[in-house]
Amino acid sequence: MSELLGTAVITGASSGIGAVYADRLAQRGYDLVLVARSADKLAEVAGRISAKTGRKVDVLPADLGDAADLARVEAFLRETPDITLLVNNAGLGGALKLVDSDIDQMTSLITLNVTALTRLTYAIVPQFIARGAGTIVNIASIVAINPEALNGVYGGSKAFVLAFSQNLWHELADTGVTVQVVLPGATATDFWAIAGVPVEHLPSEIVMRSEDLVDAALVALDRGEFVTIPPLQDGTLFDTYEAARQAMIGKLSTATPAPRYRKAA
Numbered sequence: 001m002s003e004l005l006g007t008a009v010i011t012g013a014s015s016g017i018g019a020v021y022a023d024r025l026a027q028r029g030y031d032l033v034l035v036a037r038s039a040d041k042l043a044e045v046a047g048r049i050s051a052k053t054g055r056k057v058d059v060l061p062a063d064l065g066d067a068a069d070l071a072r073v074e075a076f077l078r079e080t081p082d083i084t085l086l087v088n089n090a091g092l093g094g095a096l097k098l099v100d101s102d103i104d105q106m107t108s109l110i111t112l113n114v115t116a117l118t119r120l121t122y123a124i125v126p127q128f129i130a131r132g133a134g135t136i137v138n139i140a141s142i143v144a145i146n147p148e149a150l151n152g153v154y155g156g157s158k159a160f161v162l163a164f165s166q167n168l169w170h171e172l173a174d175t176g177v178t179v180q181v182v183l184p185g186a187t188a189t190d191f192w193a194i195a196g197v198p199v200e201h202l203p204s205e206i207v208m209r210s211e212d213l214v215d216a217a218l219v220a221l222d223r224g225e226f227v228t229i230p231p232l233q234d235g236t237l238f239d240t241y242e243a244a245r246q247a248m249i250g251k252l253s254t255a256t257p258a259p260r261y262r263k264a265a
């Protein structure tokens with residue numbers, strides 16, 4: 001193990017954003033454990049990164065949509081003492097409308113994007129709290145705040161990731177545990193082809209390179225930012241949005257309905 005930084009576990013590390021996180025975190029000095037279904041792709045990523053950086057890179061092939069495999073990864077997180085960082089990145093997308101999409105596929109999406117991310121977080125947080133240190137990076141999406149953009153179940157799953165992370169950040173504030181939630185916009189990975197829309201069909205000016213996305217998210221992590229939206233050029237727009245939300249807090253539960261809900265005389 002890296003004496004200084006410990007081990008980072010990255011889900012969905014066989015391609016795209018997760019593989020770039022693996023590369024960048026190893027370059028920073030983390031040892032790695034890479035999780036995804038494709039054992040051959042994981043081995044290729046692990047071999048390339050360990051040759052380049054000299055770090056220890058292990059693979060843990062698992063289908064996080066499968067209850068038994070997920071339980072195996074949870075047990076690994078609970079029982080491995082040197083894990084210092086978890087990147088919950090594995091995720092499925094969807095671009096089809098409700099009437100065109102298959103409910104069983106949508107259910108699988110919820111299992112991966114919501115259930116797996118939640119269970120892995122539950123598996124690692126007690127250890128981080130006990131140690132007074134540790135970092136959780138959850139990969140959401142801009143559809144968390146723009147669920148009208150793609151498939152609604154996908155948007156809903158990422159709104160869950162944002163809300164769950166907001167609660168974690170709040171709840172773990174005084175524990176020494178760091179939480180970051182990253183909201184990528186369109187990023188050039190296999191995600192789009194799997195979701196049914198090849199990335200080449202999108203206007204190039206709205207598509208970010210996965211390397212740029214991860215490098216920006218790591219700059220934000222170093223600065224202690226909680227909600228990170230690399231494509232949002234004017235960060236004050238999010239600050240205004242968040243200030244409006246904060247202004248409602250404390251006013252959202254009252255004994256009487258607001259006057260505007262009174263029946264007309």
Ligand SMILES: NC(=O)c1ccc[n+]([C@@H]2O[C@H](COP(=O)([O-])OP(=O)(O)OC[C@H]3O[C@@H](n4cnc5c(N)ncnc54)[C@H](OP(=O)(O)O)[C@@H]3O)[C@@H](O)[C@H]2O)c1
Binds near residue numbers: 011015142192
């Ligand atoms: N690309 C974008 O435009 C974009 C935008 C916003 C947010 N995101 C989010 O970014 C994250 C990474 O996506 P990406 O763009 O890098 O796409 P990607 O290249 O398709 O990567 C997805 C990763 O998840 C793994 N994965 C998929 N199903 C899995 C399962 N059942 N169990 C374990 N691993 C599984 C895949 O590996 P295997 O196939 O080997 O299992 C792969 O490593 C996702 O959460 C996605 O929602 C992407």
